[in-house]
Amino acid sequence: MENQKSKNIPFWVVTGLLCFGMLAGGTAQLLRATPNVEGMIHLGYPLYVLTILGVWKLLAVAVILMPKYLLAKEWAYAGLFFLLSGGVVSHFASGDSVLQALPVFVFMCLTVASWYLRPADRKLTLIN
Amino acid sequence: MAKRNKIIYWIATLWLALGMVSTAIVQLMQMKEEVDNITHLGYPIYILTILGVWKILGVVTVLMPKFPLLKEWAYSGFFFAMSGAIVSHLASGNPINAVFPSLLLLVLTVISWYFRPADRKFNSINQSIKT
Numbered sequence: 001m002e003n004q005k006s007k008n009i010p011f012w013v014v015t016g017l018l019c020f021g022m023l024a025g026g027t028a029q030l031l032r033a034t035p036n037v038e039g040m041i042h043l044g045y046p047l048y049v050l051t052i053l054g055v056w057k058l059l060a061v062a063v064i065l066m067p068k069y070l071l072a073k074e075w076a077y078a079g080l081f082f083l084l085s086g087g088v089v090s091h092f093a094s095g096d097s098v099l100q101a102l103p104v105f106v107f108m109c110l111t112v113a114s115w116y117l118r119p120a121d122r123k124l125t126l127i128n
Numbered sequence: 129m130a131k132r133n134k135i136i137y138w139i140a141t142l143w144l145a146l147g148m149v150s151t152a153i154v155q156l157m158q159m160k161e162e163v164d165n166i167t168h169l170g171y172p173i174y175i176l177t178i179l180g181v182w183k184i185l186g187v188v189t190v191l192m193p194k195f196p197l198l199k200e201w202a203y204s205g206f207f208f209a210m211s212g213a214i215v216s217h218l219a220s221g222n223p224i225n226a227v228f229p230s231l232l233l234l235v236l237t238v239i240s241w242y243f244r245p246a247d248r249k250f251n252s253i254n255q256s257i258k259t
Contacts, residue, residue, distance in 0.1 A: 046170030048219035078204040093174035
């Protein structure tokens, strides 16, 4: 049991960072903070996308942090992956440098790492 | 009952696949109507490529046998993309009938997901212990 718990430490470190980032980013998007607004305009997206992304990010954090609801967790991870990988592609498609795409890329990697490291009680397992 | 559900699943799934593939193709080809449509919603044109690629991958994942976890990711992608499209139409002040194609694909996504047969569904160990 002790061993099981210590194995979960990397998961919680990665998941903590991911959730903190999504919470901060989602809140800033919902409040339409100036850097977020300017960033969206630069990428060529409409501003109402900030509201859509902000709402989904906050919901994803809630689903990932709470216990149980394993299927909803998969949907949350998938949603974050599509959102953040789309963000990386959007930066490159807008002619941004690697450095500008880096923050989104890091959060995409944290999403994959959190998903990969999720402990057994947060994982769907096939019976057949 | 089981047979009826299977028929519902396959009608919804094939219809969904057809709708996703056909819209993906016109988006990847950047046909004028699609470009005008996405520009009107305020999105950059390169998003047509992102959506088109994911739609094709989603259809392949949903249609092929096995890989139930990947199927959940595909269904979630369809759900987020189509619900996002509906919100975008409404946020852009489009008339309500502009929402119809995305709404149809959203409904087909939900029906296909809900009626997916057991061998295409994830049954968690936790659930099986309870029952």
